[in-house]
Amino acid sequence: MNVFIMTDIEGIPGITSIDDIQRGTESYDNACCMLEKTLNWVIDTCVENGAENIYYLDGHGGGGNIKEENINPRAVKVNIEEWAKLLQEGKIDCHLEVGSHARAGTLGGFLDHTFNSKVIFEYMLNGKPCSELSFTAALCGCFDVPCVLCVGDKAACRQAKAYIPAIRTAAVKQGTERNRCQDLPNAEQIVKEATADALKDYRNIPPYKLSLPITVQQTTYRTDMTDRIYAALLEKGQTVERVDARTLRKTVTEVTNYFDLRFWA
Numbered sequence: 661m662n663v664f665i666m667t668d669i670e671g672i673p674g675i676t677s678i679d680d681i682q683r684g685t686e687s688y689d690n691a692c693c694m695l696e697k698t699l700n701w702v703i704d705t706c707v708e709n710g711a712e713n714i715y716y717l718d719g720h721g722g723g724g725n726i727k728e729e730n731i732n733p734r735a736v737k738v739n740i741e742e743w744a745k746l747l748q749e750g751k752i753d754c755h756l757e758v759g760s761h762a763r764a765g766t767l768g769g770f771l772d773h774t775f776n777s778k779v780i781f782e783y784m785l786n787g788k789p790c791s792e793l794s795f796t797a798a799l800c801g802c803f804d805v806p807c808v809l810c811v812g813d814k815a816a817c818r819q820a821k822a823y824i825p826a827i828r829t830a831a832v833k834q835g836t837e838r839n840r841c842q843d844l845p846n847a848e849q850i851v852k853e854a855t856a857d858a859l860k861d862y863r864n865i866p867p868y869k870l871s872l873p874i875t876v877q878q879t880t881y882r883t884d885m886t887d888r889i890y891a892a893l894l895e896k897g898q899t900v901e902r903v904d905a906r907t908l909r910k911t912v913t914e915v916t917n918y919f920d921l922r923f924w925a
């Protein structure tokens with residue numbers, strides 16, 4: 661069994677305020693320690709449950725949150741291109757999401773957002789609003805890899821279940837307002853139990869598959885944000901339709917990597 665772990669920081673236990681993830685602060689350093697600790701809980705459980713190869717990606721804000729030397733050496737850190745290669749070569753059996761948050765516009769979701777929190781109002785795949793988790797699950801689904809675990813706040817876990825009913829979840833905290841949350845007790849135990857459960861049953865958790873071609877649609881908060889992205893994509897020679905002032909759309913017939921499903925300028 662080969663396992664891939666995608667990490668984010670917002671859904672990690674012990675991170676309870678937006679201030680905790682401002683880079684360059686002491687709180688942020690503590691948040692990174694909590695991220696590393698939680699990732700190690702998951703990796704240790706993967707090892708205990710017979711995982712052969714374990715890979716992880718430092719996904720929050722383009723990376724730089726996790727120090728490799730603090731992570732169980734049984735797991736290998738990869739970048740986004742290496743991840744795509746592993747998917748293409750069929751080297752991943754199941755995908756885990758650690759540190760998840762709910763999609764932009766979720767009441768009760770701690771730090772709810774979808775990709776860039778300052779820019780993206782809504783992101784849709786095949787006409788359905790997606791979260792970062794459902795986006796990644798859909799990408800994995802293109803390679804028949806199931807997304808089997810969500811570690812995050814209660815709203816993120818509830819939402820993950822709405823996309824993938826069989827997914828296992830570990831709710832480690834609960835949002836009290838958008839920028840604050842409260843930790844729930846026994847995070848370590850909850851995370852380890854859900855991870856073990858997900859791995860034992862991964863063959864029975866179906867991949868989250870969208871039908872091809874996939875329509876990808878992105879709405880920003882403001883027109884000038886879409887102006888800028890649209891111009892950059894056209895300059896790159898990409899075929900993108902401007903649906904309205906704030907919305908771009910494209911149709912994808914074949915998915916080979918993460919960027920195929922993004923508007924990456």
Ligand SMILES: [Zn+2]
Pocket residue numbers: 668669670719720721
């Ligand atoms: Zn993040």
